[in-house]
Amino acid sequence: MSATVPAIEVPRTISSQRRTKDRIFSIALWASVVIALIPLLLIVYRVVRLGLAAVSVSLFAHTALPANMAGGGMKQAFLGTAMIVGIAIVISVPLGVLTGIYLSEYGSGRIASVVRFTAEILLSIPSIVAGAFIWALVVVALGSFSGFAAGVALTVIMWPIMARATEEVLRLVPTELREGGLALGYPRWRVIMRVVLPTAGAGVLTAIMLAVARGLGETAPVLLTALGNDFVNTNPMKPTDAVPLRVYNYVQSAYPAWRALAWGGALMLLLGVLVLSVTARMLSIRQQRRMR
Amino acid sequence: MATIDAPPEAAPATPLRRRRRFGDRAFRWTTLVVSVGLVVMLALLLWVLADGGWRAIREFGLHFIIGRDWNPVAGRETYGALPFIFGTVVTSLIAMVIAMPIGVGVALFLNESGSSWIKNPLAVLVDLLAAIPSVVYGIWGLFVLVPLFDRTVQPWMSASIGKVPIIGGLFTFDGPGGDIFTAGVILAIMILPIVTAVTREVVSVVSTETREGAMALGATRYETIRLGVLPTARPGIIGAGMLGLGRALGETIAVALVIGNSTRITASLFNPGYTIPAVIANEFREATSAGVHRSALLFLALLLVLIALGMATVSRLLVRRTTRLLGGDVAAQEEAATSTLGMA
Numbered sequence: 311m312s313a314t315v316p317a318i319e320v321p322r323t324i325s326s327q328r329r330t331k332d333r334i335f336s337i338a339l340w341a342s343v344v345i346a347l348i349p350l351l352l353i354v355y356r357v358v359r360l361g362l363a364a365v366s367v368s369l370f371a372h373t374a375l376p377a378n379m380a381g382g383g384m385k386q387a388f389l390g391t392a393m394i395v396g397i398a399i400v401i402s403v404p405l406g407v408l409t410g411i412y413l414s415e416y417g418s419g420r421i422a423s424v425v426r427f428t429a430e431i432l433l434s435i436p437s438i439v440a441g442a443f444i445w446a447l448v449v450v451a452l453g454s455f456s457g458f459a460a461g462v463a464l465t466v467i468m469w470p471i472m473a474r475a476t477e478e479v480l481r482l483v484p485t486e487l488r489e490g491g492l493a494l495g496y497p498r499w500r501v502i503m504r505v506v507l508p509t510a511g512a513g514v515l516t517a518i519m520l521a522v523a524r525g526l527g528e529t530a531p532v533l534l535t536a537l538g539n540d541f542v543n544t545n546p547m548k549p550t551d552a553v554p555l556r557v558y559n560y561v562q563s564a565y566p567a568w569r570a571l572a573w574g575g576a577l578m579l580l581l582g583v584l585v586l587s588v589t590a591r592m593l594s595i596r597q598q599r600r601m602r
Numbered sequence: 603m604a605t606i607d608a609p610p611e612a613a614p615a616t617p618l619r620r621r622r623r624f625g626d627r628a629f630r631w632t633t634l635v636v637s638v639g640l641v642v643m644l645a646l647l648l649w650v651l652a653d654g655g656w657r658a659i660r661e662f663g664l665h666f667i668i669g670r671d672w673n674p675v676a677g678r679e680t681y682g683a684l685p686f687i688f689g690t691v692v693t694s695l696i697a698m699v700i701a702m703p704i705g706v707g708v709a710l711f712l713n714e715s716g717s718s719w720i721k722n723p724l725a726v727l728v729d730l731l732a733a734i735p736s737v738v739y740g741i742w743g744l745f746v747l748v749p750l751f752d753r754t755v756q757p758w759m760s761a762s763i764g765k766v767p768i769i770g771g772l773f774t775f776d777g778p779g780g781d782i783f784t785a786g787v788i789l790a791i792m793i794l795p796i797v798t799a800v801t802r803e804v805v806s807v808v809s810t811e812t813r814e815g816a817m818a819l820g821a822t823r824y825e826t827i828r829l830g831v832l833p834t835a836r837p838g839i840i841g842a843g844m845l846g847l848g849r850a851l852g853e854t855i856a857v858a859l860v861i862g863n864s865t866r867i868t869a870s871l872f873n874p875g876y877t878i879p880a881v882i883a884n885e886f887r888e889a890t891s892a893g894v895h896r897s898a899l900l901f902l903a904l905l906l907v908l909i910a911l912g913m914a915t916v917s918r919l920l921v922r923r924t925t926r927l928l929g930g931d932v933a934a935q936e937e938a939a940t941s942t943l944g945m946a
Binding site: 324328329331332334335336338339340341342343345346347349350352353356357404405408409411412413415416417421422424425427428429430431432433434435436437438439440442443445446447466469470473497498499500502523526527528529530533534537554557558561562569572573576579580583584587588591 | 623625626628629630632633634636637638639640641643644646647650651654703704705706707708710711712714715724726727728729730731733734735736737738739740741742744745746791794798820822823824825827828845848849851852853854855859879882883886887896899900903906907910911913914915918
C-alpha cells in the first residue's frame with residue numbers, strides 16, 4: 311500500500327481553474343466506480359427476484375414438463391453438472407496441483423518459465439475454443455457428445471488456473487520450513503508432501519475452488535461437448551445436460567414456463583459461483599495473514 | 603514409503619540413500635512430465651484446430667476472410683466469414699471504448715484515493731463482476747437490457763446523434779430486438795474487472811517518489827496522476843486494454859443471446875449482427891460429419907485463439923516491461939498478478 315498518496319488539502323493558492331479540474335477529476339473517479347457497480351446490482355437484483363419465484367422443490371426433483379405447462383424442473387441438469395464438474399475435478403486437480411508444485415518447488419529453469427508462460431496465456435484462450443478443441447478431438451473420436459468430453463473441456467480451462475494459483479500459494483510457504491524438513495533428513499518429495507502442501511492447505515483449496523467456480527459457470531465449452539439432454543443420464547459417455555446449458559436453451563424458448571425455469575437455474579448458478587468465489591477469497595486473505 | 607518413515611539413522615545407509623534418491627527423482631519427474639503436459643496440450647489444441655480448419659482454407663482461400671456469404675446448406679455450401687469477423691471486431695471495439703475509461707477510472711480510484719475501508723470492499727465487488735457466469739449475463743441482457751435499450755437509449759440516440767451527418771448512420775434505429783450495440787455494452791461490463799485489475803497492477807508500481815515529487819512541486823492530485831502516474835504506466839494500461847479486448851473477442855454465450863444473430867452487415871450499430879464465437883456455438887450441431895462446414899467452424903476457432911493468444915502475449919509483455927522498468931517490488935507484483943489471474 312506504499313502507493314497510496316496521502317490525502318492533502320489542496321492549498322488555497324492554487325488557481326481556481328486547477329482546483330476545478332482536480333474537483334472534476336475526483337468526481338469522474340467516483341462516477342466510474344458507481345457506473346461499474348450499477349450493472350452488478352441490477353443483475354443480482356433481477357436474478358434473485360425472478361429466480362426466487364422459480365425455485366421450488368420441483369426445480370430439483372423433476373425433469374422438464376412438455377412445453378408451456380407450468381411446473382417441471384431441471385433435475386437432469388443439476389445431476390449432469392455435478393457429473394461433468396466432478397469429472398473435471400478428478401482430472402484437473404491432480405494435474406493442476408502437480409504443475410503448481412513443479413513451478414513453485416523446482417521451477418527455476420527454462421522449462422519452468424515456458425510452462426509458466428503457457429499457463430498464463432492459456433488463461434486467456436476463449437472458452438469456446440476449449441470447447442471446439444475437445445469437440446474436434448474427443449467428441450468426434452468417440453462418435454458421441456458426452457459428459458466425459460465436457461469434463462475434459464473444462465479441464466483445459468481449469469488446469470492452468472489451478473497451476474498458477476497453486477504455485478502462488480506454495481511460494482508463500484516460508485523457505486525455513488522446507489529447510490527444517492530437509493535438515494531432519496526427510497527427502498525433498500516428502501518435505502513437499504508432508505510440510506509444504508499441508509502448510510499451504512487452505513491456499514491450495516482456494517486455488518481449487520476458484521477453478522471450480524470458473525468451470526461451474528462455463529456454458530460454451532459444455533455446449534460443444536455435452537450437447538444437453540432432456541432426461542437424466544448417468545452414463546458419462548452419453549450426451550448429458552448441465553445447468554448453464556439448460557438455462558441457455560430455455561432462455562431462447564418462447565414459453566413463459568420455461569423462461570421462468572431459466573431464471574431459477576440462473577439464480578442457482580449465480581449462487582454457486584458467488585459462494586465459491588467469496589469463500590475462496592476469504593480463505594486466501596486469512597491464509598496470507600497467517601503466512602506473514 | 604513405509605521404510606522412509608523410519609528414522610534415517612535406523613536403516614542401513616546406502617540402500618536408504620538410493621531409495622530416497624529414487625523417490626525424489628520419481629516425484630520430480632512426475633511433476634515435470636505433468637507440467638510439460640500443459641505445454642503439449644496447448645500445442646495439441648493449435649494443431650487440432652489447424653488440422654481441422656485446413657480444408658476450409660484450402661477450398662475457399664482468401665474468400666473465407668473477405669466473403670460475405672455464409673451458407674452451410676449442403677450442395678450450395680459457401681463460406682465467407684466476413685459478417686462474423688465484422689461483428690466480433692465492432693462489438694469488441696464498443697466494449698473497449700466503454701470499458702477502458704471506466705476501468706482505468708475505477709483502478710485509479712482504488713489505488714490513488716479513498717481510504718482502505720471503502721476501497722477493499724469495492725475492489726471485491728468489482729472482481730465479482732468477473733465471477734458472474736456468461737449465461738447469467740446473457741439472460742439478463744436478453745430480458746432486461748435489450749428491452750430497456752429498445753425503449754430508451756436507442757430511440758434517444760437515434761433522434762439526437764442519428765441526425766448528425768456522416769456518423770448519424772451508425773445510430774439509425776430500425777426496431778426492437780438484439781443488436782450490436784447492446785452486445786458491446788454487455789461485453790464492456792464483462793471485461794471491466796480484468797481491465798481494472800491489470801491497470802491496478804501497473805499503476806500500483808509507479809513509485810511513491812514520483813508521486814511525492816509531483817506533489818512537492820505543488821501539483822494537484824489530478825496533475826500528479828495526469829503528469830506523473832499515467833505516462834509511466836501507459837504501456838501497461840495499453841496491455842490491460844489488450845487483455846480486455848482478447849476477452850471480448852472470445853465471449854460467446856452472452857453475445858449470442860443479445861446480438862440478434864444476423865449475417866447481414868449493416869452500418870447501424872442498432873442493427874443485429876453476428877460474431878465468430880456465436881456462429882460456432884449455433885452451428886456446431888449440424889457440422890458433426892467431417893465436411894467443409896466443420897472445417898470452417900474449426901478454422902474460425904483457430905482464428906479466434908490466435909488473436910486471443912497474440913493479445914495475451916503482447917499484453918503480458920507490456921505489463922511486465924512496465925512493472926520491471928519501474929523496479930516495483932517483485933513480491934507485490936506477483937501478489938497482484940495472482941489476484942488478477944485468480945478472480946478473472
